[in-house]
Amino acid sequence: MTATLVPVDDPAGLTTGWVEAALREAGFDVSVSGVEAEPVGTGQMSVSLRVRFRHEPETSGVPETLIVKIPSPNRDIRQLVSPGYRAEIAFYRELAPTVAVRAPRCHLAVANDDASSFTLLLEDLAPAVPGDQIAGATVEAVASAARNLAGLHGPRWCDPSLRGASWVQPSSRGAHRFTADLVARALPQLAERLGPALSDRDRGTLEDAAGVLASFLDARPERFAPIHGDYRLDNLLFGPGGEVAAVDWQTLDVGLPARDLGYLLGTCLDVGDRRAAEADLVEAYCVELARHGVEDYSASACFDDYGLGLLQCPLIIVLGAAYGTQTERGDAMFAAMIVRSCAAIRDLGSIALAQALA
Secondary structure: OOOOOOOOOOOOHOOOHHHHHHHHOOOOOOOOEEEHHHHHOOOOEEEEEEEEEEOOOOOOOHHHHHHHHEEOOOHHHHHHHHHHHHHHHHHHHHHHHOOOOOOOOOEEEEEEEOOOEEEEEEEEOOOEEOOOOOOOOOHHHHHHHHHHHHHHHHHHHHOOHHHHHOOOOOHHHHHHHHHHHHHHHHHHHHHHHHHHHHHEEEHHHHHHHHHHHHHHOOOOOOOOOOEEOOHHHHEEOOOOOEEEOOOOOOOEEEEOOOHHHHHHHHHHHHHHHHHHHHHHHHHHHHHHHHHHHOOOOOHHHHHHHHHHOOHHHHHHHHHHHOOOOOHHHHHHHHHHHHHHHHHHHHHHOHHHHHHHOO
């Protein structure tokens, strides 16, 4: 944080004075005479606003609009997810310049000491629009997203310096068992929340998955890269030319790269489409990794990692449903993701793969 600019944590704080100071801090020498802000997106852990402003001189190179991201208005949520806020700030400040994934440019990031209050000034990628997690995506859209994902993983593939990065979450067998226990304890709450939308078969798959999550999180430590953690349609922006950009980096971590790939394919494609296309999609991702310098990683090894990586789906879905604010759309989203991903976990034998690594 700069000495003079404090973060805004409420839309009312986006005054002409604050916006002018922020733009000047970002390198735009302008005077601001008016600000308009409107909510965008459906984030539950933070708030995003599209900001328009009147400024002089008009030919200053300032974009017509910017996205301002601030923390949740719920102060209890802020404290709970402040590690995620720190991770997102670190992505834009530290990691983004070192990888090739398409993401919004960050013009400015300010935060207090524990990141419970922060403001990000981000590039507005309109007319790109977020995907629809409930409706799902076409195979072509997911293929573009998978290639973009390789741009996150490939440039820092097995980079040992990642282990000491400020944004990496503590990793140990004890921490992994704790996370697995959280998922197991949250399952009854999820079942009550979704009711008949959660079939007995899928609930059984989620319960079996919870039993192997600690082994899954321990698995294959020799293969690692930065991972988004929640790389799905609602967190992806699709442009009119088919380009894809990733947003919402609060689950950033280091881990088995195929966790992101499994989560993408497992939650975003209808079951029939995924079964028909997953081999080609995994191969396309693997080919793109090679373009970013990844060597000695065969298509068969990549596909095996993908099968294991599908267990990222119950990990994020169950915890997201347990600790996020309940909404009608959220329930429909989680139900759709569960149906798709549980079928994939059964098809690929993901639970057996994790058991074999225990």
